[in-house]
Amino acid sequence: MKERVVVFGDAIIAIILTIIVLELPIQTAANGIVDIVSLLRAIGIYFISFCFVANLWFQTGYAFNKIEQVKNKELVIYLLLLFFLSLVPSATRLLIEDTTKQTLLIYGVLTLIVTAVMRRLITALTKQALKEDHQRKHRIAELNKQDALSVVLRVIILIFGLFFIKPVLIIYLVLPIMAFLQNIVDREEDNLLASLDSQQQADYFQDRNQVWGNSMRRYSTLLRDSMKEGSEQDPDRWKQVMAVWEDHIDKEINERKEHLPSLNGNEKRRMESEITRLEKQKEKLMMQKALTEQNRGQEKGLRKQRLKQRNFRK
Structure with a gap:
């Protein structure tokens, strides 16, 4: 239909x-x-x-x-x-x-x-x-x-x-x-x-303004990347975005750890919970980064293998 x-x-x-x-x-x-x-x-x-x-x-x-x-x-x-x-x-x-x-x-x-x-x-x-x-x-x-x-x-x-x-x-x-x-x-x-997985998507919307800096930068960067030839097949296309996002998470974790000693009771437990959430978020980004590097290595290996096969046929 x-x-x-x-x-x-x-x-x-x-x-x-x-x-x-x-x-x-x-x-x-x-x-x-x-x-x-x-x-x-x-x-x-x-x-x-x-x-x-x-x-x-x-x-x-x-x-x-x-x-x-x-x-x-x-x-x-x-x-x-x-x-x-x-x-x-x-x-x-x-x-x-x-x-x-x-x-x-x-x-x-x-x-x-x-x-x-x-x-x-x-x-x-x-x-x-x-x-x-x-x-x-x-x-x-x-x-x-x-x-x-x-x-x-x-x-x-x-x-x-x-x-x-x-x-x-x-x-x-x-x-x-x-x-x-x-x-x-x-x-x-x-x-x-x-x-991204579902949790990372939720984290992205929560941190989007901090990741990109501002809406204009997000607009121009995404528009420029979309115009690049073969960008959809590029395994490193989101590498820079992920790196900026990871740096932002590191800053958030460090800031919260600096304020942690001055807090007591519920505020301290809430801050510790936020730090744990951010650390898990960073861990997922690092795992995704490692997976991307692995996929890129596999693609390079396949390209080398195809090149050898073509040279052998010649």
Whole structure:
């Protein structure tokens, strides 16, 4: 059933993109010369809609890949999303024919509705895909925060568009590109979480800000790593992250041990419990590091063996 739903959605999105490009007007002057300025403006608006629809296809496709079956609730939300998305060609045509405050408002309201429904769908699919309660809780909370920020931002853009048309057109172009990059970052972080066990995942969400330093550094690092060729097959791809995480744990342990002598009673027992938890967390990271080194050694051995076999055949 999931495959049929995804294929149906892909077909609808392909038709929508086709209709949008067919709406491109080619205006000519009395002497038959094409109005280049008008054509370039129309292509620019089409590109905005193309990026918006393509980003929606990418994000929903990745979210559907995480689940095994589509529940009735997600199916209804997806069909509702496709309904509103099918109105995008008409809104794009209005915007191309007469770029005014009214047509920009219509386009903005429609993309706001589509974005809100899409974000709810992705949140529902993510909640269904995650099995661990702790990971699900943190991930859903983060998605809800992103959803709220996205809606508030688009409402502000709607109001801004009533006064400044051209700057808002540029913003509508940047938004799907930024959302596309954010989805890549989320996917890369999911790959990192997949390499951890359930307890390490819980520890990661608890220490994430300390591990990365800040959200901007996390965003840029994950985005840069995702662009590297063959990064998914690199056994050392998370080595630096794990090293920083281990250093952070060492600092936390040392700080707590320094304060331990000055504590008494329940506070001392609580501090000792935290130290024990951190030491176990560090031990797991060291075990994972050793396992990674072992896997890398095995891969090197296999590569050498294959090289010898090729040389022998020659």
